[in-house]
Amino acid sequence: MAAASSTSASPGMLLLLAVVLLLASAGAASGSTLSSTFYDASCPNAYNIVRRVIQVARVSDPRIPASLIRLHFHDCFVQGCDASLLLDDDLPAIQSEKNVPGNENSARGFPVVDVIKAALEIACPGTVSCADILALAAEISVELAGGPRWTVLLGRRDGTPTNIEGANNLPSPFDPLDMLQEKFRNFNLNDTDLVALQGAHTFGRVQCQFTRENCTVGQPQGTLENLDQVTPNVFDNKYYGNLLYGRAQLQSDQVMLSDPAAAVTTAPIVHRFAGNQQYFFRNFAASMIKMGNISPLTGRAGEIRKNCRRINSKGY
Ligand code: HEM
Ligand SMILES: *[C@@H]1O[C@H](CO)[C@@H](O)[C@H](O)[C@H]1NC(C)=O
Ligand SMILES: *[C@@H]1O[C@H](CO)[C@@H](O)[C@H](O)[C@H]1NC(C)=O
Numbered sequence: 137m138a139a140a141s142s143t144s145a146s147p148g149m150l151l152l153l154a155v156v157l158l159l160a161s162a163g164a165a166s167g168s169t170l171s172s173t174f175y176d177a178s179c180p181n182a183y184n185i186v187r188r189v190i191q192v193a194r195v196s197d198p199r200i201p202a203s204l205i206r207l208h209f210h211d212c213f214v215q216g217c218d219a220s221l222l223l224d225d226d227l228p229a230i231q232s233e234k235n236v237p238g239n240e241n242s243a244r245g246f247p248v249v250d251v252i253k254a255a256l257e258i259a260c261p262g263t264v265s266c267a268d269i270l271a272l273a274a275e276i277s278v279e280l281a282g283g284p285r286w287t288v289l290l291g292r293r294d295g296t297p298t299n300i301e302g303a304n305n306l307p308s309p310f311d312p313l314d315m316l317q318e319k320f321r322n323f324n325l326n327d328t329d330l331v332a333l334q335g336a337h338t339f340g341r342v343q344c345q346f347t348r349e350n351c352t353v354g355q356p357q358g359t360l361e362n363l364d365q366v367t368p369n370v371f372d373n374k375y376y377g378n379l380l381y382g383r384a385q386l387q388s389d390q391v392m393l394s395d396p397a398a399a400v401t402t403a404p405i406v407h408r409f410a411g412n413q414q415y416f417f418r419n420f421a422a423s424m425i426k427m428g429n430i431s432p433l434t435g436r437a438g439e440i441r442k443n444c445r446r447i448n449s450k451g452y
Contacts, residue, residue, distance in 0.1 A: 294439055313401075
């Protein structure tokens with residue numbers, strides 16, 4: 137930079153530098169440096185590149201949009217949206233979150249993330265973080281399935297450690313309502329967010345071993361069923377209608393209506409979302425932005441991984 141190599145930086149230049157540094161540190165301290173325009177100059181096609189890969193992937197695998205939004209959730213709920221979920225085992229230094237019960241044989245879509253990352257590394261090397269890829273993929277997936285659009289905030293950086301304890305503490309389909317509420321409140325997500333975000337179970341699949349029926353006799357535990365048996369691949373508010381009929385697949389879905397404490401907490405929200413799709417869409421978008429804001433690494437924290445499965449010092 138000119139100021140660094142010049143022997144006589146002008147007072148005006150120094151003042152400018154001071155202001156820039158001050159603004160940068162203020163942003164980092166408040167943790168609010170995510171911005172919708174983050175890649176406008178450095179990678180203007182980022183959104184379109186992510187979108188194109190998902191569009192192609194969902195032709196052969198209609199489940200992919202559901203699988204991708206779930207990755208963003210499982211990333212953000214474990215030490216923040218830092219793409220820690222995407223790291224593969226590299227023992228002893230890195231123990232992958234992919235092997236915890238909530239993810240193993242369950243979280244999927246990782247090869248699609250690899251294709252997105254490779255395309256972005258060709259277009260704008262070393263620029264778009266894996267954590268931001270998950271945030272973009274979540275929005276695009278919802279939109280392609282017929283759901284709402286929202287403005288994705290960007291500028292997250294990728295973390296280097298994983299967090300197995302956090303991953304083991306992901307919400308479970310067997311958690312009672314108060315436990316689900318607590319796990320969401322830990323990230324500043326309230327009852328409206330809990331009810332709205334579980335609305336993502338409007339698409340995607342579930343293994344029968346996790347359903348309230350727990351498979352039928354002789355059915356292998358991994359047999360896939362639709363989470364929303366009315367419109368399995370569409371992002372709409374039918375999920376809440378299913379709850380009203382007592383037909384949620386997961387106990388952790390149905391408790392938002394059936395728990396004795398639900399009547400004065402989550403149940404009224406379920407009714408409102410069931411009765412008004414636009415209202416649900418607006419709230420879902422707002423809650424996704426809140427979830428995407430969980431403890432991002434910004435500024436010079438973390439790194440921009442070249443390969444989402446490995447930290448950079450490990451090469452790729
Ligand atoms: C409230 C706590 C939650 C619990 C207990 C929970 C639990 C589950 C379970 C057990 C499955 C099926 C996994 C399998 O059979 O392998 C699942 C799938 C799914 N979850 Fe959740 N979930 C929760 C919240 C969320 C949130 C917040 C989102 C996104 C915003 C989400 C999106 C999805 C999607 C889209 C699928 C289907 C994925 C696919 O087909 O690959 N879930 N969830
Ligand atoms: C949850 O938080 C949002 C703001 O993020 C607010 O609009 C909403 O009313 C809150 N809901 C409850 C049940 O507290
Ligand atoms: C589901 O059924 C299997 C086989 O009967 C059993 O081993 C398992 O514990 C059941 N799971 C739940 C959550 O009840």
